[in-house]
Amino acid sequence: MVSCLLALGSNLGERAGTLAAAVAELGATTGIELVAVSDTAVTKPVGGPEGQPDFLNLVVRINTSLEPLDLLAACQSIEAEHHRTREVRWGPRTLDIDVITYGQSQSTDPVLTLPHPRAAIRGFVLVPWAWMEPDAQLNGQRVSELAAAAADTPEIRRARAGA
Structure with a gap:
């Protein structure tokens, strides 16, 4: 078994429910x-189009x-089960799951x-x-x-339960 860190985010739809479901599906x-599972953070969008709703993020x-x-x-x-589409880079999304680390592996593969x-x-x-x-x-x-x-840390806060 390899220890990995995944980052999850959502800024469309029922964000907290989507993240909870995704964590359960991963498990x-x-x-x-x-x-x-980390606490959930409320964050401003980084990059992408202006005017997006705030994200809920966790790792x-x-x-x-x-x-x-x-x-x-x-x-x-x-x-995909949560209707993620990839139309605009760093655009709003129902769910984003990124592989942050995979053990100590280092790779420059453009896919991952x-x-x-x-x-x-x-x-x-x-x-x-x-956290x-x-x-x-x-x-x-x-x-x-x-x-x-x-740069985006100053505006990050912990989400209230049920946020």
Whole structure:
């Protein structure tokens, strides 16, 4: 089994319910064991078109026996079940699941770059990760320090229950 970090986000529809369902579906996927789930963060959209609704974001720690591209396919299948479309880069979406880390693997494959190429600068990934794993590191740097330096971090807050 390989320890991996996944980041989930939603800014369309019933965001909290979508994230909860996606976490449950990940945990029910053959070859995936759910280890930990972060608190949910309310975040402003980063990049993409103006005027998007706020996101709810969280991260999960999993153990998996799936190969990296099979894990990506499982994530994309769950996204599709929640009517994810890919029309505008960084546009609004019902569900986004990104593979942030896959063990210590490093890859420049354009289909799945590992670790995720923008994870180290995205507060919406780093903040919930630091909440869940205060001593976590990404590429040899403390996630909490990366989070403190991320441009989008100042506006991130914990979601209230049922948000």
